[in-house]
Amino acid sequence: xKVIALIAALMTGALLIYGTEEMPDWxxxxxxxxxxxxxxxxxxxxxKTATPNIVTAVxxxxxxxxxxxxxxVVFTAGIGCILMLRKKRKGEGD
Amino acid sequence: xxxxxxxxxxxxxxxxxxxxxxxxxMGKRNFVKKLIGMNIFQSAIILFFVSTGVxxxxxxxxxxxxxxxxxxxxxxxxxxxxxxxxxxxLTAIVVSIATTGVALAVLILIYRRxxxxxxxxxxKIRKDTGV
Numbered sequence: 343x344k345v346i347a348l349i350a351a352l353m354t355g356a357l358l359i360y361g362t363e364e365m366p367d368w369x370x371x372x373x374x375x376x377x378x379x380x381x382x383x384x385x386x387x388x389x390k391t392a393t394p395n396i397v398t399a400v401x402x403x404x405x406x407x408x409x410x411x412x413x414x415v416v417f418t419a420g421i422g423c424i425l426m427l428r429k430k431r432k433g434e435g436d
Numbered sequence: 437x438x439x440x441x442x443x444x445x446x447x448x449x450x451x452x453x454x455x456x457x458x459x460x461x462m463g464k465r466n467f468v469k470k471l472i473g474m475n476i477f478q479s480a481i482i483l484f485f486v487s488t489g490v491x492x493x494x495x496x497x498x499x500x501x502x503x504x505x506x507x508x509x510x511x512x513x514x515x516x517x518x519x520x521x522x523x524x525x526l527t528a529i530v531v532s533i534a535t536t537g538v539a540l541a542v543l544i545l546i547y548r549r550x551x552x553x554x555x556x557x558x559x560k561i562r563k564d565t566g567v
Contacts, residue, residue, distance in 0.1 A: 347463035355455040359448060367443035369492030371514045376491060380520050381513040388499045388511075396497040396519040401526060412530045419534035423541040 446487045453480035467546065467553045471539050478532040482525045489518035497522075 366373035393399040401409055453476060460473025497519040550558050
């Protein structure tokens with residue numbers, strides 16, 4: 343079983359390392375990730391949101407519904423932990 | 437050759453981290469070790485995404501002196517690293533913390549019922565008692 347797991351992990355890693363050949367170079371300012379959407383944010387975020395930190399502007403302004411969903415995720419996780427770990431009252435099944 | 441290695445070695449490091457996490461999730465028998473493997477896997481993904489935002493010679497995406505009323509001077513995009521991977525990975529970190537917490541709570545429940553966290557021992561107990 344462990345041998346199968348090792349072979350599967352190594353094969354996945356080999357495929358991914360083969361795939362990195364097509365990836366942009368490290369620190370390339372013209373990489374696809376940095377050349378399509380993000381220049382607009384860098385140029386306009388401060389002007390539109392009055393927030394100097396662009397990460398904060400995107401997190402709490404452009405994507406504020408996403409951040410609210412994050413809060414729901416954390417809330418659900420907390421409720422789940424409480425329900426699983428609370429002390430059971432007498433008469434309740436385990 | 438050396439230039440090629442320098443331009444790609446960050447991806448190789450993340451692939452190796454991901455392989456460690458994947459092997460720990462599939463090959464280990466202890467549930468805590470599986471969970472640690474999942475965390476290593478998530479860290480590899482997060483590091484990979486953050487590294488795609490790097491621009492050589494650029495600084496953190498905090499603009500000072502560009503706010504309201506400071507005119508419309510053009511902001512040089514190449515001077516600031518890409519902020520979007522950082523934002524998305526903040527979300528991913530929150531989700532990974534939530535999953536880790538819930539998984540640890542489930543592990544506590546498993547330990548209370550079976551007094552062990554070894555996968556094969558739990559399967560043996562379940563087989564013997566027919567539960």
